[in-house]
Amino acid sequence: MKILVIGAGNMGLTYAEGMSKSKLLKKKNIMVLDNSEKKLEALNEISHFDAFKELGDCVPKADIIFIAVKPYHAENLFKALKGFTKPGQVLVSIMAGVNIDNIKKYSGLTKIVRAMPNLPAQIGKGLTSYVTSPEVSRIEKLTVESLLDTTGKSMEVSSEKLIDASTGISGSGPAYVFYFMQSMMEAALKMGFSKQDSTVLVSQTFTGAVELFNQSNLSPNSWMEKVASKGGTTRAALDSMEDNNVNELIKDAAFAAFNRAVELGKEN
Numbered sequence: 001m002k003i004l005v006i007g008a009g010n011m012g013l014t015y016a017e018g019m020s021k022s023k024l025l026k027k028k029n030i031m032v033l034d035n036s037e038k039k040l041e042a043l044n045e046i047s048h049f050d051a052f053k054e055l056g057d058c059v060p061k062a063d064i065i066f067i068a069v070k071p072y073h074a075e076n077l078f079k080a081l082k083g084f085t086k087p088g089q090v091l092v093s094i095m096a097g098v099n100i101d102n103i104k105k106y107s108g109l110t111k112i113v114r115a116m117p118n119l120p121a122q123i124g125k126g127l128t129s130y131v132t133s134p135e136v137s138r139i140e141k142l143t144v145e146s147l148l149d150t151t152g153k154s155m156e157v158s159s160e161k162l163i164d165a166s167t168g169i170s171g172s173g174p175a176y177v178f179y180f181m182q183s184m185m186e187a188a189l190k191m192g193f194s195k196q197d198s199t200v201l202v203s204q205t206f207t208g209a210v211e212l213f214n215q216s217n218l219s220p221n222s223w224m225e226k227v228a229s230k231g232g233t234t235r236a237a238l239d240s241m242e243d244n245n246v247n248e249l250i251k252d253a254a255f256a257a258f259n260r261a262v263e264l265g266k267e268n
């Protein structure tokens with residue numbers, strides 16, 4: 001089985017690396033194509049993968065093609081790709097918003113997996129949601145799923161709407177966590193800690209809280225109650241968040257990402 005990854009950026013390379021580290025594929029069976037000379041030079045230097053610049057040299061050889069370019073590059077890429085594809089090839093798109101009907105229309109392929117990963121995939125802790133077109137067979141779906149699992153966990157969802165929704169939760173979600181971390185680091189600095197100590201205080205607090213949550217069946221609300229003593233410091237912080245509507249604002253932010261994914265589908 002030969003895999004082609006188009007777009008050697010954050011996510012494309014993450015998948016190529018994840019697949020190459022797994023036992024599913026031999027490195028020589030992973031091809032990577034990018035249109036930037038600089039990226040190709042770097043790829044050739046690490047010589048992990050077969051690196052390509054021309055679609056015609058690699059697309060016909062691939063069984064599964066991963067598309068990891070930005071959504072606004074999709075239409076032009078698909079038009080160029082169309083000349084080299086073969087019926088039966090499976091196309092996996094991780095582009096935010098680009099919907100299966102458009103992928104079929106522009107690429108000419110019918111076996112489509114639309115997936116939404118997230119950045120922790122870089123360390124094997126990603127979450128990739130995915131949905132398939134009806135033309136993808138059960139075996140093909142299982143094969144793609146095992147490739148997605150090389151970067152963490154995968155979750156099949158029942159509709160493209162839920163792919164857009166998962167973009168608002170897990171796809172963009174790591175940035176919301178970093179936003180919260182940044183705010184807490186800024187507060188720690190303001191309270192007099194050094195940059196290094198602020199980083200340790202915040203990072204270990206996030207790690208510890210997430211691990212506590214993962215090792216229990218308790219909801220985040222129940223854990224909050226365990227931290228907050230009556231009339232104490234945590235209650236003061238949680239009351240301040242409630243007074244400032246932070247809960248609703250976070251939900252609004254997640255919906256803004258979801259809505260933007262839907263919009264991207266209309267633009268691309």
Ligand SMILES: NC(=O)C1=CN([C@@H]2O[C@H](COP(=O)(O)OP(=O)(O)OC[C@H]3O[C@@H](n4cnc5c(N)ncnc54)[C@H](OP(=O)(O)O)[C@@H]3O)[C@@H](O)[C@H]2O)C=CC1
Pocket residue numbers: 006007008009010011012033034035036039068069070071073076077094095096116117118119171
């Ligand atoms: N980053 C993230 O956390 C997530 C990203 N995604 C999705 O993943 C996709 C890729 O994102 P990301 O990896 O961050 O983007 P990057 O910009 O890091 O990577 C895209 C790469 O594709 C190259 N490229 C552009 N057009 C072509 C083309 N026609 N042929 C070959 N290569 C091309 C780009 O080159 P150049 O730089 O020269 O344009 C770049 O190297 C996006 O569609 C995004 O929606 C999904 C979930 C999470």
Ligand SMILES: O=C(O)[C@@H]1CCC=N1
Pocket residue numbers: 096167171172
């Ligand atoms: O911001 C974006 O559009 C992409 C999709 C999810 C994460 N990054």
